[in-house]
Amino acid sequence: MRPATATAAAVTTILGVGAAAVAAGRYAGDVALKTPSGRPLPADRRLTVHATAAGQVTLTRSLTSLRPGTYGLVGDDVHAVVGPVIDQAHQAPDTVVRRLERVNRGTLLPGAKVRVTPEIHSGDPATALGLDFREVEIPGELGGLPAWFVPAPRETWVIAVHGLGTTREHPLNVTGFLHEQQLPVLDLAYRGDRGAPRSPGGLTHLGESEWRDLDAAIRFAVRYGAEQVILYGWSTGASMALHACVNSALRDRISGLVLDSPVLDWQATLRALAAARGVPAALLPLAVRAAQGQTGLHGARLLDTSLPLVLHVPTLIFHGPDDTLAPWRPTRELAARRPDLIALHAVPQAPHAAMWNAEPARYEETLRRFLTPLM
Numbered sequence: 184m185r186p187a188t189a190t191a192a193a194v195t196t197i198l199g200v201g202a203a204a205v206a207a208g209r210y211a212g213d214v215a216l217k218t219p220s221g222r223p224l225p226a227d228r229r230l231t232v233h234a235t236a237a238g239q240v241t242l243t244r245s246l247t248s249l250r251p252g253t254y255g256l257v258g259d260d261v262h263a264v265v266g267p268v269i270d271q272a273h274q275a276p277d278t279v280v281r282r283l284e285r286v287n288r289g290t291l292l293p294g295a296k297v298r299v300t301p302e303i304h305s306g307d308p309a310t311a312l313g314l315d316f317r318e319v320e321i322p323g324e325l326g327g328l329p330a331w332f333v334p335a336p337r338e339t340w341v342i343a344v345h346g347l348g349t350t351r352e353h354p355l356n357v358t359g360f361l362h363e364q365q366l367p368v369l370d371l372a373y374r375g376d377r378g379a380p381r382s383p384g385g386l387t388h389l390g391e392s393e394w395r396d397l398d399a400a401i402r403f404a405v406r407y408g409a410e411q412v413i414l415y416g417w418s419t420g421a422s423m424a425l426h427a428c429v430n431s432a433l434r435d436r437i438s439g440l441v442l443d444s445p446v447l448d449w450q451a452t453l454r455a456l457a458a459a460r461g462v463p464a465a466l467l468p469l470a471v472r473a474a475q476g477q478t479g480l481h482g483a484r485l486l487d488t489s490l491p492l493v494l495h496v497p498t499l500i501f502h503g504p505d506d507t508l509a510p511w512r513p514t515r516e517l518a519a520r521r522p523d524l525i526a527l528h529a530v531p532q533a534p535h536a537a538m539w540n541a542e543p544a545r546y547e548e549t550l551r552r553f554l555t556p557l558m
Contacts, residue, residue, distance in 0.1 A: 230256075232295040233278050239269055240283040240291060247299050248279045251532055252541040255304075258297040261289030262305040287311075300348075301537035304355040308333050308370075311352070312359045321371070323399040325380035330400065331370040333362055337558055339438060340367045340409040342400050346418020346444070346536050347387070347456075347508065350376065353417060356539050360547050364554060367409070371400045373423075389449045390422030397423045398431045411438040413557060418509065418536040421445035429493055439557045440498040441550065444506055444536040447513035455508045491520040499553040501538035501546065503530040526553065 230248055234241040240256075240263070242248040249268060256263045266282035274280045283291070287305040291297075304311035314333050321328040331351065341361050343354035351370045361368050373396035375382035382388070397414065404412050414424035414437060421442035428437050446452045454467045500518060504511045518527035528549050533541035 229296045229298055232256075232258075232291060232293055232297060234293050235283065235291055238283055239280050240265060241274065241278050241280050242297075244274075244277050244279045247534075248281070250299070250534065250541070252537070253284070253303060253543060254537070254540050255300040255302045256291070256297040257300050257302070258289075258295050261291055261295060261297070262287040263291050263297075264303045301356070301534075301540050302349055302353045303540070304352055306352070307331060308355065308358060311355050312362075314358070314362055319369075319403070321396075321399050321403045323374070323380065323396045325374055325396075328374075328380075328396055328399060329372045329376075329378045330403075331368075333358060333368040333370070335362055335365045335367045337365050337367065338408065338410040339413060339558055340369055340404045340411075341413045341415050342397065342404060343368055343370045344373065344397055344400075344414070344416040344420030344423055346416065346420040346446070349417070349536065353536070354415070357415075357547070357550070360550070364551070364558065366413075366554070366558065369400055369404055371397065373397065387419065389446055389452060390419040390426055391449070393419065394423040394426035394430070397427045398433070401427065401431055401433050401436065405433060405436055409436070411557075412436055413439040413441065413554070415441040415443075416445070417443040419446050422447070422449075425490060425494075428496060429490060434495070437496055439496050439553070441501075441553070442498065443501045443538050444509050445500065445502065445514060446509045447517060448510055451510050451513075452508055459507075491517060494521055494524055496524065497553070497557065498525045499550070500525060500527045501530055501549075502527065503533045503538060503541075505532055506535045508535040 228245065228247060230243040230245065232240060232242060251267065253264065253266050256265055263286040264284040266284050269280045269282055308314040308316040308331055316331050316333045319330050319332050321330055343358070345351055345353040351372045354368070354370045358368050358370065372379045373393050374380050375385075375387060375393075382393075387393070401412055414427060416422070416424040422445055424440050424442060425445065428434055428440060431437070450471050453471060457467055458464065498521075500514055502509070502511055502514045514527065518525045528538075528546075530538040530541050530546070539546045
């Protein structure tokens with residue numbers, strides 16, 4: 184082969200390999216970041232309902248079905264709530280019996296395929312909790328953002344923001360508790376959620392752009408009577424709260440943060456999402472680079488910014504070492520760098536964004552102690 188021909192062939196091969204790598208990286212990034220609101224997280228494996236009886240349900244035995252605490256079960260046209268494992272119940276080696284608290288929607292039948300979810304309520308604040316509320320629309324940069332507003336006497340509002348794999352039904356887990364503290368609650372749906380504007384490219388930005396919808400909610404709250412706001416976020420909603428606390432023009436109105444399973448290292452979370460959805464390990468670095476190019480995500484971790492230095496409000500973090508999507512280590516590092524402001528409540532044996540589910544009573548008592556001086 185002549186030198187010029189050989190060089191051209193080599194360049195063509197390199198370009199072809201490069202194009203394939205770009206395409207593979209983009210595919211892997213899309214798999215991780217195309218997470219519509221309410222889409223099950225990859226760790227949420229399907230279980231089979233083997234039997235039901237008065238006050239109990241028999242499920243496929245797995246690490247998921249053996250988790251301590253209270254969880255939702257969601258399947259086709261069914262939503263139920265299960266409590267602790269019933270140790271004294273007769274069960275086969277491949278099944279586990281849990282207390283069946285209630286069926287919120289549909290019928291739980293043997294043979295049904297279900298997933299475990301941290302969302303224990305189905306519906307809105309009235310149908311799920313019996314609370315008066317108003318449907319409101321918040322002007323956001325991409326369009327109107329639907330939200331539930333549950334009124335209460337205090338002038339400090341809680342703005343609640345769900346995260347990956349859930350919807351605005353997730354904050355209903357604690358809305359009843361917050362209402363008992365007489366705190367108004369604004370439960371936000373943001374870009375990419377049902378009824379909200381579509382996220383650019385249909386991709387989640389893991390809080391780096393979504394926080395501006397939370398900023399719009401802060402402006403709305405202040406406009407309609409909030410003297411101060413407490414930002415309460417789960418997962419990427421917690422990351423949104425941190426971004427807002429640093430970047431919002433109204434950050435002086437933020438009096439506290441409550442963060443559940445915060446995503447502080449977006450690259451680690453993206454890798455975990457992609458790997459759990461079957462992306463080969465060799466493609467994970469390409470997925471990170473592709474995601475960075477598609478979404479504008481920058482930096483390695485939220486923690487690597489000036490956040491620890493500029494954080495200015497009391498912060499309560501619920502997180503645990505068993506979270507496979509948002510690593511525990513960055514949370515511990517953040518708490519260690521600002522012990523004057525940050526209280527870290529560790530929750531073992533809890534999956535991502537399910538710290539309340541693992542130990543509801545202890546969670547709410549910790550939350551009550553934190554919120555009392557902020558009211």
